[in-house]
Amino acid sequence: MTGPMTGPMTGPLTGTGALIRLILRRDRLLLPVWVTVAALVPYGVASGAASLHTTPEALRRYADEAMGNPAQVAMRGVVYAPTLGGVTAWGAGMSGALIAALAGLLVVIRHTRAEEETGRRELLGSTVTGRHAGLTAALTVVLGANLVAAVLLAAGMIGLGLPVAGSFVLGLSTAGVGVSMGAVAAVAAQLTVGSGAARGLSFAALGALFLLRAVGDARGSWPSWASPFGWARLSQAYTGDRWWVLALFAAFSGVLTAVAYRVAARRDLAAGLLPDRPGPRTAAPALRGPLALAWRTHRGPLLAWTAGCAAVGALLGGAVSGAREQISGLFPGPDALFTFSLLVLSQAVAGYAVSAALRPRAEERDGLAELLLAAAPGRTRWAFAHLAFAVAGPALMLAAAGTALGLSYGAATGDIGGALPALLGTALLWLPAVWVMAALATALLGLLPRAAAAVAWALLGAFLLVELAFEFGQVGETVLGLSPFSHIPKPLLGAPLDLGQPAALLAIAVALAAAGMAGIRRRDITA
Amino acid sequence: MTDVLLIEELRKSFGRARALDGLSMSVAAGEAHGFLGPNGAGKTTTLRVVLGLLRADSGTVRLLGGDPWADAVTLHRRLAYVPGDVTLWPNLTGGEIIDLLGRLRGGLDPGRRAELIDAFELDPAKKGRAYSKGNRQKVALVAALASDVDLLVFDEPTSGLDPLMEAVFQEQVARARGRGATVLLSSHILAEVETLCDRVTIIRAGRAVESGTLAELRHLSRTSVSADLAAPPGGLPDLPGVHDLHLDGTRLRCQVDPGGLDDLLATLARLGVRGLTSRPPTLEELFLRHYEGARR
Numbered sequence: 027m028t029g030p031m032t033g034p035m036t037g038p039l040t041g042t043g044a045l046i047r048l049i050l051r052r053d054r055l056l057l058p059v060w061v062t063v064a065a066l067v068p069y070g071v072a073s074g075a076a077s078l079h080t081t082p083e084a085l086r087r088y089a090d091e092a093m094g095n096p097a098q099v100a101m102r103g104v105v106y107a108p109t110l111g112g113v114t115a116w117g118a119g120m121s122g123a124l125i126a127a128l129a130g131l132l133v134v135i136r137h138t139r140a141e142e143e144t145g146r147r148e149l150l151g152s153t154v155t156g157r158h159a160g161l162t163a164a165l166t167v168v169l170g171a172n173l174v175a176a177v178l179l180a181a182g183m184i185g186l187g188l189p190v191a192g193s194f195v196l197g198l199s200t201a202g203v204g205v206s207m208g209a210v211a212a213v214a215a216q217l218t219v220g221s222g223a224a225r226g227l228s229f230a231a232l233g234a235l236f237l238l239r240a241v242g243d244a245r246g247s248w249p250s251w252a253s254p255f256g257w258a259r260l261s262q263a264y265t266g267d268r269w270w271v272l273a274l275f276a277a278f279s280g281v282l283t284a285v286a287y288r289v290a291a292r293r294d295l296a297a298g299l300l301p302d303r304p305g306p307r308t309a310a311p312a313l314r315g316p317l318a319l320a321w322r323t324h325r326g327p328l329l330a331w332t333a334g335c336a337a338v339g340a341l342l343g344g345a346v347s348g349a350r351e352q353i354s355g356l357f358p359g360p361d362a363l364f365t366f367s368l369l370v371l372s373q374a375v376a377g378y379a380v381s382a383a384l385r386p387r388a389e390e391r392d393g394l395a396e397l398l399l400a401a402a403p404g405r406t407r408w409a410f411a412h413l414a415f416a417v418a419g420p421a422l423m424l425a426a427a428g429t430a431l432g433l434s435y436g437a438a439t440g441d442i443g444g445a446l447p448a449l450l451g452t453a454l455l456w457l458p459a460v461w462v463m464a465a466l467a468t469a470l471l472g473l474l475p476r477a478a479a480a481v482a483w484a485l486l487g488a489f490l491l492v493e494l495a496f497e498f499g500q501v502g503e504t505v506l507g508l509s510p511f512s513h514i515p516k517p518l519l520g521a522p523l524d525l526g527q528p529a530a531l532l533a534i535a536v537a538l539a540a541a542g543m544a545g546i547r548r549r550d551i552t553a
Numbered sequence: 554m555t556d557v558l559l560i561e562e563l564r565k566s567f568g569r570a571r572a573l574d575g576l577s578m579s580v581a582a583g584e585a586h587g588f589l590g591p592n593g594a595g596k597t598t599t600l601r602v603v604l605g606l607l608r609a610d611s612g613t614v615r616l617l618g619g620d621p622w623a624d625a626v627t628l629h630r631r632l633a634y635v636p637g638d639v640t641l642w643p644n645l646t647g648g649e650i651i652d653l654l655g656r657l658r659g660g661l662d663p664g665r666r667a668e669l670i671d672a673f674e675l676d677p678a679k680k681g682r683a684y685s686k687g688n689r690q691k692v693a694l695v696a697a698l699a700s701d702v703d704l705l706v707f708d709e710p711t712s713g714l715d716p717l718m719e720a721v722f723q724e725q726v727a728r729a730r731g732r733g734a735t736v737l738l739s740s741h742i743l744a745e746v747e748t749l750c751d752r753v754t755i756i757r758a759g760r761a762v763e764s765g766t767l768a769e770l771r772h773l774s775r776t777s778v779s780a781d782l783a784a785p786p787g788g789l790p791d792l793p794g795v796h797d798l799h800l801d802g803t804r805l806r807c808q809v810d811p812g813g814l815d816d817l818l819a820t821l822a823r824l825g826v827r828g829l830t831s832r833p834p835t836l837e838e839l840f841l842r843h844y845e846g847a848r849r
Contacts, residue, residue, distance in 0.1 A: 143643075143682070219682055220643050304678035305645075309652035319653060322645060393640040397693065400604045400634035400706075401657040404626045551606040552567075 038291075041155030045163035049137050057171050060129040064204075065178035067125065067491065068118035068196065072186050074498025075113045085113055092116070097366035100240040100345070103250075103259035111192050111264025114183070119196070121494055123258045124236075126175065126204030130168045131211040131228045137164035139215035139224045161212060161290055165283060168208035172201035192264035195272075199261040202275030206254040207232060209282035216289040226327060233334060237341065244345055254278060316403045320411035324382060328419050331378050332426045335371065339427040339453075342367050343434030361518035364431065364449060371427055372456035373490055373511060375420045376463040380482050383416035383467035386546075387478050395551050409471070409546045413539065416464035421457055428453025452518055458531035459510040463489075465538035472545025475552065510534075556615070557582045557704055557735045558603065563612035565598055565759075572598040574759035575612070580737055580752075585730060587746035587753035588739040595759040596739040597637060600708055603737075604634055617703060630659045633697035637708035637739075639689040641681030647692040648677030654696040661699040669695040672721050687713035698725050705729055707738045711745060723748055775808040776831050778817065783825030792816050803827075808834075 050057070079085045089108035092098045105116045138161055176197035183193035207228070214227040235253040242250030243259070250256030254275060261271040312318055342363070386409050389395045399405055428450035435449065436442030463486055470478035489509035496506040506512045513527040558580040565573040573595045580586040590596050601607040603616055605625035614621050619628050633654075641650055651670075655661030670677055673691045684692065690713045697705055705726070711719045726736055726749055740746050746753060747767065754764040763770060775796065782803045789798065794813020799806045809817050821829070 222643075304676075305649070305680055307646065307648040307677045309645075309649040309656075313649060313653050314656040319642070323642065326644075393636060393638055394642060396601070396604075396606060396636050397634075397639065397641075397654070398657070399606060399625075400629060400632075400636075401654045401696075402626060402629045402659070403657055548608070550608055551601070 038156040038158040039162055041159040042162045042166070045155065045159050046166055049133075049163055049167045053133065053167075056133075057167070060125070061171055061175040061178060063487075063491075064122055064125050064129070064175040064200065065182055067121050067494065068114065068179050068200075069182035069186070070495055070500045071118040071121075071498045072110070072114040072183060072188065074495075074500050075117060076110055076186065078499045079110075079113070082108070085110060089113060089116075095362050095366075096244055096345075096360075097363035100244045100342075100363070101366065101370065103239065103243045103256075104246075106262050106265035109264065111188050114188065115192070115196050115263040115265070116259075117494075117498060119200070119258055119263075120255065121491075122179070122196075122200040123203040123255055126172060126200050127207035127232055127255075130172065130204035130206075130208035131232065132225070133168050133171075134164045134208045134211035135215055135221055135225050135228065137167070138212065139218070140221035143219070143221050158287060158290060161215075161286060165208060165212060169205055172204040172208075175204070176201035189264060191267050195261050195267045195269065196263035198272055199258045199263065199275070202272060202279075203254045203258050205279045206275050206282075209279040209286070210235075212286040213282050213289070216286050216293065223326075226330060230330065230334070237338070241341065241345060316398075316408045316411040317414065319398075320385075320415060323385065324412075324415040324419065327378065327381075328415065328422070331375070331419070332423050335375070335423040335427040336430040338367075338371060339430030340434045343431045343436075344438065360435065364435075364452065365516050365518045367431075368424075368427070368453050368456055369511060369514075371453075372420075372424060372460055372514075373486075375423045375456075376460045376486060376511075378423065379416045379420045379460050379464035380467045380486055382419055383413055383464045384471060384479050384482060385412045385415075387471050387475060390475070390551055391553055393553065399551060405546055405551070406543055409468070409543060413464070413468055416467070417461060420460040420464070421454070424453045424456060424460070425450065448518070455517075455528065456511075456514050458528040458535065459514050461535040462510040462531050462538070465535040465542070468542035469538040469545070470542070472542035472549065475549065555582050556580065557617060558737065559613075559615045560599070560603075561613045563599070563602065563614060564610045565595075565602060565607060566610055572759055573602070573609075573612075576756065576759060576761055578754040578756075578761050578764055580735060582735055583730070583733060584752055585726070585736040585738065585750045587750035588737060588756065589741065589743070589746060589753055590739075590756035591741060594756045596756060597708055598759075599756070600634070600706060600737075600739060603706070604629075604632075631702055632704040632706060633658060633700045633702045634706045635690070635693040635697050635708065635710050637710075637712065639686075639693045641684065641689050641692060643680065643682035645681050646678055647675060647681065647684065647688070650681060650692055651677065651696040651699065654693075655700055658700045658702065660701070661696070662701060666695065666699040669699055669725065672725065673718060685713070687715065687718065690714060691718070694722065694725075698729055701732075702734060704735045704737065707736070707740075709740055709742070710738065711740075711742060719745070775810055775834055776814060777806075777834055778809055778829070778831045779804070779806045780821055780826055780830075781805075781828035782821070783827055786824050790820065792820060 075085075079088050086108040089105040089112070092102075093105055102116055102120045106112050141160060176194070178197075179200060180190075180193040180197035183196065184190055210231045211224070211228040214224045214231070215221075218224045218227060236255050238249045238253040239255040239259070242248060242253070242256055250260060257271050257274045261268050313322070386395065389398070395408070399408065429446065431453070432446030432449035433442060436445035439445065463482075466485060467478065467482040470482050474481065489511060492501060492506055492509045493511065495501045496503075510531055513531055515521050515524050515527065517523045556579045558578075560579070561577050563573050563576040564571075576595065576599060578588075588596055588599070598607065602609050602614060603621055605621040605628070608622055617628055617631055621628060641647070645653070648670075651666065652661075655666070673695060675688060675691045675695060677692075679688075681689075681692075690710065694710060697707075711722055714722060723745070726738075730736060736749070738746065738749060750767070752764070752766050753770065754761050755770075756762065782805060785803055786800070789800065792813060793816065794810035795817055796808045796810075797806075805821075807817070
């Protein structure tokens with residue numbers, strides 16, 4: 027045996043290779059799915075655009091129409107040129123960037139802070155692994171997966187006959203967003219003690235960066251240059267191919283990664299940057315049942331989401347009244363923007379609903395359910411307590427968004443009395459679709475516990491992609507109809523206010539939730 | 554004496570893996586019952602069925618006169634459970650968790666709560682995520698021991714505690730028994746079971762292989778003998794009932810079946826004995842005997 031001084035060279039990165047293999051092994055399903063979806067979405071958009079708009083005139087009409095709608099500009103950015111490449115990069119750019127960003131963020135948190143929180147990092151840290159091996163391995167995997175996705179994406183585009191250079195600019199700038207958000211998550215993972223808080227912080231950063239680009243693009247001004255999402259469009263794939271913009275991603279990720287390493291080198295294992303303060307030695311009288319306990323679990327995310335929704339609503343209302351003067355000739359009225367924004371917002375809120383509804387599963391996996399359910403409350407009450415937040419939380423969030431939207435837009439137009447009830451009502455109209463997602467997660471929780479989280483998130487992701495696929499002609503009405511979000515009437519766009527479909531969604535939600543509860547009553551509580 | 558817990562022919566499978574294979578055991582009111590077995594024998598699965606977290610495939614379980622699955626909520630007001638691997642809500646303090654669990658069981662004794670926190674040297678102002686394994690266990694132990702319940706169920710309760718805290722745990726369990734509580738303690742720490750328990754059930758591969766008081770189990774077992782002989786014996790005759798014989802110069806160690814003691818002692822006497830100790834087997838030795846078959 028060799029002594030400690032005569033062994034192979036060891037440093038802070040020792041063992042990174044082994045940890046990379048561990049991540050690839052653990053995520054052997056997740057990574058290929060991510061890479062495939064990231065490459066398929068732009069491919070679908072491109073082939074759809076090519077088959078829907080066959081002449082240059084058709085493309086121009088389509089591009090003009092899109093640019094006339096501030097909602098489209100806010101969500102997807104500017105169409106730089108009415109060519110097939112220009113429309114494709116515009117239609118696929120932000121969806122691809124969001125997929126890459128979410129995946130990069132989740133993979134980094136999952137393999138850094140979550141590992142530390144569960145103590146697995148400690149187990150690995152006691153073997154021959156360097157201090158920075160874990161973080162380096164996670165970031166390397168995110169970089170590698172993004173590069174593979176970039177090449178696949180480019181290959182698909184080239185296969186459709188689009189220019190080679192532009193295809194690589196599109197692929198690499200999408201990958202750049204993924205790597206940048208991975209670096210954001212790497213910093214967040216150093217700051218907080220809990221992986222949930224690190225994830226929340228990263229999501230907040232993602233939302234803020236996306237909003238910067240949305241505001242910047244809608245106003246045609248600088249904020250887009252302050253966000254990786256902005257760079258993804260500003261690299262102008264197929265319409266200018268500004269390769270140098272890719273350097274911004276590298277600089278952004280490089281700086282944040284350096285910050286993450288600096289913080290990691292200074293803090294203790296399992297500690298955050300902010301030390302935990304002592305809390306109360308006894309519980310408040312109100313903390314006495316599953317509902318009170320659920321409130322303690324959900325209140326942080328609930329309040330953050332509600333504040334975020336109100337902020338987005340207020341910003342949108344203000345942005346629209348500004349944009350109205352700017353592009354008055356083309357502007358079809360703020361209603362299209364509001365309708366589209368509320369759809370996107372309700373889909374984001376559905377993400378909250380799914381995560382809240384799946385919370386009992388997380389408690390089960392962690393062993394909290396075992397401790398709790400051995401002490402009196404029935405399991406139905408326990409599951410109901412969490413479902414209550416999945417139901418009431420979205421209502422609060424959409425109400426906050428609708429109210430803020432109505433107030434800010436009404437204040438700008440001098441018609442609060444008209445704008446507030448109309449916009450608040452429209453926002454709440456999306457609730458049944460959100461509730462179907464919460465109920466779906468509850469049904470899975472009761473009937474298919476082990477796969478519940480994966481299936482619930484996959485379904486939500488699929489419903490979002492179906493909308494995109496429908497827009498670019500890849501699927502028909504029937505497939506679109508699978509998404510609960512497609513059944514919400516859009517009264518602001520002049521559609522009749524038919525409450526039949528929301529009522530049907532509500533009935534489906536109740537049935538799904540009841541099935542889930544019945545399942546929870548009957549099944550084993552297992553890790 | 555009535556049975557607090559009665560299990561008959563309990564079976565439970567997870568997919569194709571059979572965790573419990575016809576387990577039968579009983580715990581009488583007021584006793585401290587040790588539930589012994591190696592890792593993976595089915596101890597935790599049994600406790601989870603008893604707590605109504607898992608549903609039995611077949612067999613009957615009567616807990617405090619009720620059905621653990623159907624009457625879970627009412628039964629849980631009368632018992633307290635400390636899991637083997639305690640997880641706490643990361644954002645609640647230890648004190649808050651103790652109160653919450655106590656209230657869910659129908660209230661706890663504030664005087665005893667303070668006394669236990671003191672005895673276990675627990676800081677109740679820390680957040681759940683900041684506790685070490687041992688301290689997480691203490692939180693659950695304080696919550697359980699401060700509750701007025703008929704049955705205390707512990708799953709490897711001291712696996713994270715240091716010896717000093719183990720002693721505190723044993724003292725507190727003795728006090729709880731003084732108040733009339735029944736104790737079911739699953740463990741593979743045999744010294745703990747020996748100190749605390751009146752009766753034990755030994756489980757292997759999902760079946761109870763033996764059950765009884767410690768005295769009864771010893772009766773079934775061997776005696777450990779070690780002797781210091783006058784001179785190194787040239788060789789030893791093959792004696793019936795003698796096992797695991799080790800000879801190191803003049804020192805001899807072996808295990809003897811009750812029927813083989815006479816022959817062994819006679820043989821030793823012929824060789825000349827300078828020193829002799831014989832003692833009942835520790836639970837450890839009993840344990841090894843039951844599982845050596847399974848290990849090979």
